[in-house]
Amino acid sequence: MISLDDIFVAREKMRGMIHQTPLDFSKTFSSLANNEVYLKLENLQKTGSFKVRGSFNKMISLKMGELNKGVIAASAGNHAQGVAFSSSLLGIPCTIVMPKGAPLSKIQATRRYGAEVELHGTVFDEALDYALELKEQTGAAFVHPFDDQYVIAGQGTVGLEILEQLPDVEAVVCPVGGGGLIAGLAMAIKEQKPDVKVYGVEALACPSMKQSLQAKKALSIDSMPTMADGIAVKKPGELTFKMVQKYVDEVFCVDEMEIARTMLMVLERNKLLVEGSGASSLASLLYHKIPIVNKKTIAVISGGNVDVSFISRIIERGMVEAGRFVHLSLSLKDKPGELEKLLGIITTLEANVLNLSLEHIGEKIFPGYALLNLSVETKDHNHVEHIIQELTKKGYEIQK
Structure with missing residues (x-):
């Protein structure tokens, strides 16, 4: 087992080579989470993560x-x-x-x-x-990714920075994969301020630490695919598991949609790119997984390395969930002027057509008609419903 001194020694060895990352207060996320929320931005660390x-x-x-x-x-x-x-x-x-x-x-x-x-x-x-x-x-x-005393001590320097940046912190929420980050961080915090709560967060698709804690031994579990690939570890480390048992108060889980929505919110509100594993800690607060209210709480944003093609899918999915983007399919008379007429209606309803395509042949397309597929930018869910209602009133058969 490592000691607190090992973490202080690690910090001295790394001084000048590794960034001390910012701690950023978020008024928006504080309001949504019913806590005073600060983000520990390890996505701004060298190489894009705490690792x-x-x-x-x-x-x-x-x-x-x-x-x-x-x-x-x-x-x-x-x-x-x-x-x-x-x-x-x-x-x-x-x-x-x-x-x-x-x-x-x-x-x-x-x-x-x-x-x-x-x-x-x-x-x-x-x-x-x-x-x-x-x-x-x-x-x-x-060089083991988590189950090594020197690796854990290095990750624990995040905890030292947290206590220096917000001495009166009351709770810290940290992503959990193999457990290296939360083990070192929790030791650094609990050994100095044992009253501070430390919570872990896993992807629901791969809750190996949570299940291991319930079984009181490190388990290897079956997992599902997850966008939080950085914490998709089927079995926690033996050393990290023991440290989590000792220092971490509880581990919670978030699902894929909660992670995706949080990634989009951080991108929109804070102009920060955060990967799925990094967003999991904040997601647990925004979706009230952790039973704390009105506490000075830090969410560790552990990384920001996101594949560019994946970003576009997250943004599109998030916009659909927020009612700001909708795909519509409808049957349209295959006559001159019909498409222009429909687009005029949508323009009057203050929506913006992003893409459209017409299919003239298909199993569900009757002679004299075409199938129109539309991608439409909207304001919110109410706006989407209003567009559908108005088009239905005018005789169009709509499929979302």
Whole structure:
């Protein structure tokens, strides 16, 4: 088990190499969460996530003899970039094993830091097993993504910063995957201020820490796909599990829609790009998963590495959920002027047509008619319903 002193030592070793990330108060999110909400912006950390803290601390703690053959790591993305970045600073070779489904942006970023990337398995745990095989074959030093005392101590520096930036904090909410971040953070906070509540948040699709706590042992669970790929770990670490048992008050879960909506809200309100795992902590507050009210609360935004193609899907889905974007299909007489007439009605209703297409042949298309598909920008759910009602009154048969 690590000590608080190990975390202070880690901070001194990393001073000048790792950012002290901002703590940002949000009036909007405070109102929505019924708490005084601050965001600890680890998405603004070097490499785009907190992971570089632990990987750098681990690697500068190794002896040169251990580094001669380079380092190996397994990661779904953020740990990969942290290890690759640290390797480039130290001038040592680096191999990263990533799951085949890892976001392309994270694979490319890892390679840009100079690492050799091998894709293996469909989930993190399979990539981890293969990385351990490579370690045995090559003799390279292995940098575990979470279950390592130096990695945990490095992540714990987030907790030291939190207490310095908001000394009267009452609750801290942190994403949980393998448990490295929350284990180190919780120790740093609880050892100094035991009254501060520390809560973990997992994706409902992969609640390995929550189920392990219920079983009182680290379990390997079955999981579902999740946009919070950074915390999709099927089994927590043995060391991190023990520390979470000791220091963390409770672990909660958020679902995919709650994560997606939160990602969009942070992008809109705070102009910050946050990945699914990073948004999970704030999502738990916005959707009132944690039973706290009127507390000075920090949500750790753990990372911001999002694939560009995925951003567009999040934005579109979020707009649909907010009633600001709707797809409509309707049957239209295949005659000159009919399309212009319909578009005139929609314009009068103060909606904006973004895309349209006409199909003239199909199983459900009658002779003399066409199927019109519309993508329409709207104001809210009431506006959507008003458009549908008005078009229905005028004889159009609408399908959402």
